[in-house]
Amino acid sequence: MAAPLTPDILVIGAGAAGLSVAAGAAQMGARVVMLEAHRMGGDCLNTGCVPSKALLAAARRGETYAEAMQQAARAIAAIAPHDSQARFEGLGVLVIRGIGRFTSPREVEVDGVVIRARRVVIATGSVPVVPPLPGLTEVPFLTTESLFDLRACPDHLLIAGAGPVGVEMAQAHVRLGARVTLIDAGRALAREDPDLVAPVLDRLRAEGVEIIEAARLVAVAGGAGAVRLDLDHGRQVSGSHLLLALGRRADLARLNLETAGIEATETGLRTDVRLRTTNRRVYAAGDVAGQGQFTHLAGYHAGIILRSALFALPARARGDHIPRVTYTDPELAQIGLTEAEARVRYGDRLEVFRTDYADNDRAVTEARTEGFAKLMVVRGRPVGVSILGDGAGDLIGLWALVMANRLKISAIANAVLPYPTLGELNKRLAGAYFSGRLFDSQAVKRMVRAVQRHLP
Ligand SMILES: Cc1cc2nc3c(=O)[nH]c(=O)nc-3n(C[C@H](O)[C@H](O)[C@H](O)COP(=O)(O)OP(=O)(O)OC[C@H]3O[C@@H](n4cnc5c(N)ncnc54)[C@H](O)[C@@H]3O)c2cc1C
Ligand SMILES: NC(=O)c1ccc[n+]([C@@H]2O[C@H](COP(=O)([O-])OP(=O)(O)OC[C@H]3O[C@@H](n4cnc5c(N)ncnc54)[C@H](O)[C@@H]3O)[C@@H](O)[C@H]2O)c1
DSSP states (O other), X not given: OOOOBOOSEEEEOOSHHHHHHHHHHHHTTXXXXXXXXXXXXXXXXXXXXXXXXXXXXXXXXXXXXXXXXXXXXXXXXXXXXXXXXXXXXXXXXXXXXXXXXXXXXXXXXXXXXXXXXXXXXXXXXXXEOOOOOTTTTTSOOBXXXXXXXXXXXXXXXXXXXXXXHHHHHHHHHHHTTOEEEEEOSSOTXXXXXXXXXXXXXHHHHHTTOEEEOSOXXXXXXXXXXXXXXXXXXXXXXXXXXXXXXXXXXXXXXXXXXXXXXXXXOSSXXXXXXXXXXXXXXXXXXXXXXXXXXXXHHHHHHHHHHXXXXXXXXXXXXXXXXXXXXXXXXXXXXXXXXXXXHHHHHHGGGOEEEEEEGGGOHHHHHTTOOXXXXXXXXXXXXXXXXXXXXXXXXXXXXXXXXXXXXXXXXXXXXXXXOOSSOTTHHHHHHHHHHHHHHHHSOHHHHHHHHHHHHHOO
């Protein structure tokens, strides 16, 4: 066997997390090897964010199903060069296409090549949950790994699971002409503030989606083109296609973790605040770290690991400033705590402020006045922001800046924003915090009167 490769950093997985680590490390002078078992770009590019957002956009424009799927494929093709093997080789990364597995606490093997790296980053992502339901081995079903290969619109798409995947794909498909039934064992978008979820579900229903909550899928029957779902309490629904959107689990199966002394939890790899696993030379980044499943979180993890692995700086990963967006129409964005979570954490110290899109002049001129935003504040600092409506995902960006830097609400109140823009909604939200303090305060009124008496 050839001598082992001995890079500074070995990255296992070329999705959002692995690519960010590899690009950063190589460009800062580290010797990097990256392994990829399947497609460069991982889930986000090939089967996640990119095709799903392209499909939603095409559905909004009223394209046909085949056009929308082709548009999704074009979006992937347009972004793929950025994540390609050629680009990474150009950055100086040695890319090996194959499945990496630990053979000892210090060594990883891929197709007979042994790699002994100073540091290893596990960035193997996640895969769709496919539970062992009776009938599921006999009945054809879709997951997001196969959905974007369809070219003919399903007559009646049954979607099991109403998390972000289920809800986004329900809206895309109903707009592209499918009949859609969306089923969840609990509440749809259960993680989000119910005040924001209700208008999203109202819109889905108005567009024709049948939503069945508190209904667990327990068995599947039928065949291609005619699928029957058995739900708990004896209910049944039938359709032409089944999409499983029941969550994603960390992809650990092929890593041979026990050999390397790396422990897993229910949600992913066990890590410390620096994202080190129970093997101190090995880090976890992205979905596999079990702290959330977002491309921007994967990028954030990469930054923490680069500081730690390249510069030996004690960088710590936080979770309180990571935004999330559900790209439905209306769009739903959240950062930090929801109102209910903040109430539990802070009790009476919490103040909640609200502003409506109807009070924003740009929303009025655009005739897009549906939506509102909530700001949760404790002692002058935001602990959470929820926004529902046009551009919510872009609007939450300002709060991401404020919360990442632990700024006060005054940072936004001090900013002068162009009129008329949706961005003023954020300023109005911040202003709501101060307006009560300024306009309803007897002390302020007394002070103004006193100053006025003494002014020439
Ligand atoms: C339909 C859908 C829509 C989404 N939309 C959004 C969105 O709008 N915004 C957002 O932020 N997030 C979204 N996500 C989530 C986002 O796609 C993931 O959080 C992100 O891709 C995770 O990146 P990652 O690098 O951790 O993992 P992945 O992208 O899964 O990459 C892991 C890579 O590791 C490889 N691999 C696995 N095991 C091995 C091994 N042993 N050896 C070598 N290689 C291996 C895999 O082949 C894969 O390419 C969406 C997900 C889905 C499914
Ligand atoms: N816009 C975005 O950022 C975006 C979009 C899509 C996906 N993602 C990421 O991908 C991940 C996976 O998304 P997801 O929507 O698949 O997962 P999820 O875990 O958010 O939702 C899964 C849903 O399936 C339901 N469920 C589970 N078992 C069931 C059963 N037997 N019968 C009926 N319902 C059942 C659960 O109650 C839950 O609501 C998410 O964590 C998210 O972070 C993000």
